[in-house]
Amino acid sequence: MTEIEFSPSVARALDGYAPAPEGAGDWQDALRRAGVSRAREWRWSRARLALAAAVVIALAAAPAYAIGRTVVDWLAAEPAPPEIVSDFGKYTPQLGFNPEPGKAVLVAEDDYVRLFATTNKQGTYCFIVSTRADGGTCVRPTVAAASVVAGYVSDVAAGKGDMRLRVVVGRIKNPEARGVSFAAPDGKTITRRIGAGGFFVAGLRTATVSACEDGGWAPPFTFYNADGHVVAERTITLAFRSGTGTSRGCVAGFLSSADG
Amino acid sequence: MLPGHRVVRTSLREVERLYRQDYRRFVQVAAAITRDPEAAAEAVQEAFARAIRHRREFRGDAPLEAWIWRVVVNEAKRLAAARTATAEVPAAEYATDGLPSENAAVRALIAALPERQRLAIFLRYYADLDYRTIGEVLEIEMGTVSATLAAAHRSLREAIEGVKA
Numbered sequence: 481m482t483e484i485e486f487s488p489s490v491a492r493a494l495d496g497y498a499p500a501p502e503g504a505g506d507w508q509d510a511l512r513r514a515g516v517s518r519a520r521e522w523r524w525s526r527a528r529l530a531l532a533a534a535v536v537i538a539l540a541a542a543p544a545y546a547i548g549r550t551v552v553d554w555l556a557a558e559p560a561p562p563e564i565v566s567d568f569g570k571y572t573p574q575l576g577f578n579p580e581p582g583k584a585v586l587v588a589e590d591d592y593v594r595l596f597a598t599t600n601k602q603g604t605y606c607f608i609v610s611t612r613a614d615g616g617t618c619v620r621p622t623v624a625a626a627s628v629v630a631g632y633v634s635d636v637a638a639g640k641g642d643m644r645l646r647v648v649v650g651r652i653k654n655p656e657a658r659g660v661s662f663a664a665p666d667g668k669t670i671t672r673r674i675g676a677g678g679f680f681v682a683g684l685r686t687a688t689v690s691a692c693e694d695g696g697w698a699p700p701f702t703f704y705n706a707d708g709h710v711v712a713e714r715t716i717t718l719a720f721r722s723g724t725g726t727s728r729g730c731v732a733g734f735l736s737s738a739d740g
Numbered sequence: 741m742l743p744g745h746r747v748v749r750t751s752l753r754e755v756e757r758l759y760r761q762d763y764r765r766f767v768q769v770a771a772a773i774t775r776d777p778e779a780a781a782e783a784v785q786e787a788f789a790r791a792i793r794h795r796r797e798f799r800g801d802a803p804l805e806a807w808i809w810r811v812v813v814n815e816a817k818r819l820a821a822a823r824t825a826t827a828e829v830p831a832a833e834y835a836t837d838g839l840p841s842e843n844a845a846v847r848a849l850i851a852a853l854p855e856r857q858r859l860a861i862f863l864r865y866y867a868d869l870d871y872r873t874i875g876e877v878l879e880i881e882m883g884t885v886s887a888t889l890a891a892a893h894r895s896l897r898e899a900i901e902g903v904k905a
Contacts, residue, residue, distance in 0.1 A: 484889045486865060490896045493846045494865045498772035505763035505784065507756055513789030516752075 557676040560584035560596045564608055568598050571606075577618035579606040588675030593647055593683040595675070609634065609647060609681065626737030628652045630662075630701060632691060632718035646684040646691070653678055654712055656705040663699040665691045674703070692731075696720035755795055758808050759788055766812050768866040773816035773859070775851070780816065787815035806876035809867065813859060813877060849899045856880070857892035864889055 486494070560568075568581035577600055584598035594610035606618040623629065630650030648670075652660070657678060661671045664684050672682045691697040697719040703712040717736050759766075763784070770787075771780035791811045798807050850858065856878060863874045871885045878885070 483871065484864065484886075484893055486893065487897050489900045490893055491865070493850060493896065493900050494772075494861070497847050497850050498768050498862070498866060501764050501767040501771065501777065501780070503763070503767075503781075505759060505767075505781075507759055507788075510759065510785050510788040510792060513785060514792035515789075516792065 557585035557587055560586060560598070564596045564610075567608060568606060571618070577602055577604075577606065579618060584608075585676065587677050587679040588649075588681040590672055590681050590683050592645070593681050595649055595679055595681040597677065597679065607649070609649065623737075627654070628701065628703070628712060628714045628716070629737040630714075630716045630718065631736065632697065644686055646686060648682045648684065648718065649680070650701070650716075651677070651679045652703050652712060654703065656711050657703040658706045659704040659708075660701055661704070662701045665693060665697055691719040692721045752792065752795065754804055755788065755791055755808065758805060762805075762867075765867045766809075769809075769862045770812060770816040770819075772862045772866060773813065774820040776819075779819045783816040783819045784812060786819075787812040790815065802876040803873065806873050809863065809869065809873070809877045810879075813863075846900055849896060853892055853895060857888050857895070860885060860888045861892045861896075 559565075565581045565584050568579040568584050571577055571579050579598050579600045581598060584596055586594055587597045588595040589610075592610075596608045596610070598606050600606050600618055602618070602621070604619045604621055604624045608617075628650070630648060632646060632648050634645075634647035646664070648662070650660070652674065655678070657674045659671060659673050660680050661669055664670050664686055666686050668686075670682050670684060672680050674680050696717065698715055698717040700713060700715045702710055705711045714737065720731055766784045766787075767777075767780050770783040771777050774780050774783060787808075788811075791808050798804060850861075853861070859878060860874055863869045863877060864871075869877070871882045871889075875882045875885045880888070
């Protein structure tokens with residue numbers, strides 16, 4: 481099908497008919513008009529960032545120990561807000577996961593990003609990163625077996641200019657871990673504290689440098705205990721270059737581990 | 741893809757992404773429909789508020805982009821109809837001698853196109869949508885989009901060149 485080519489005279493007429501507008505709009509105003517609750521608005525508007533990513537993380541290699549510890553930690557954590565509980569409650573049971581919405585808690589946070597988790601009837605867990613509206617994701621048992629997992633699960637524009645907000649999430653089962661360090665795509669060292677249940681989340685404000693600039697992003701993760709001693713080290717692939725030619729791309733959005 | 745199961749429903753994040761990515765195009769098309777920049781901005785805000793409220797009703801049988809564009813177009817048409825019933829023709833449409841200016845005459849030609857032709861032209865020229873998406877927005881076949889655009893362009897070209905002759 482041949483697509484139309486606008487003649488210069490028609491193009492000039494159309495240019496004058498509706499000149500290109502200025503401005504970037506007001507997303508918050510649209511949310512308010514839609515009646516989005518303040519709590520949900522917080523998820524989407526804080527610092528005017530759209531963050532994303534459902535998160536899937538591991539369960540324990542030693543279930544009895546891990547579940548016992550994790551549940552205690554999770555119960556001690558701050559309960560998730562109603563909209564998170566609601567999102568966990570909207571899973572379709574036929575698809576194989578049954579989150580337990582009433583157990584949803586805040587397990588980790590970092591600046592603009594909050595990580596919520598809950599248990600499910602399959603014996604694994606389900607997670608949501610704050611600002612989400614797609615209901616989150618549950619972890620499969622095969623992924624849940626690792627002692628350390630991490631994933632680069634979101635990359636969105638962060639305000640003006642070329643800045644990006646990249647979200648990395650993960651979990652370590654070692655109960656001694658209190659902090660984690662790893663390198664951002666621009667080489668900057670990122671250090672974050674470990675939250676409840678061994679979870680962590682990092683929102684990285686970086687310039688627009690591809691995570692696959694050097695073929696991929698697979699930083700060493702170093703975990704520290706309360707005394708600052710290293711308790712675990714893992715190199716985990718967060719993104720990698722895939723494909724050829726025009727289909728060549730940077731693949732991310734998955735969780736992986738060094739031993740799972 | 742993330743491992744594990746993802747619940748299938750329209751993400752607020754996706755709606756926001758379209759808003760931020762294409763805001764100016766939405767407003768430009770809405771301005772072409774309403775003939776009023778303020779009404780255009782209002783139409784886009786109301787349209788997105790509607791899209792946010794009803795996003796879970798989006799069934800995914802067409803791209804989200806087309807669904808959003810349809811909401812914006814419908815809201816702009818609604819405001820345009822309300823405006824037509826109450827508003828005066830903007831003074832800028834006329835030259836100082838009280839007669840329609842050449843630009844005003846050209847604009848009148850565009851405004852006089854049949855609605856489907858006008859909307860197809862706007863969605864193609866201002867929004868840069870492909871024929872398939874235009875068809876989904878206007879709920880017509882791709883072949884009809886092509887014929888509609890060709891007819892609209894031919895009418896405008898002949899009329900404009902006639903105006904300027």
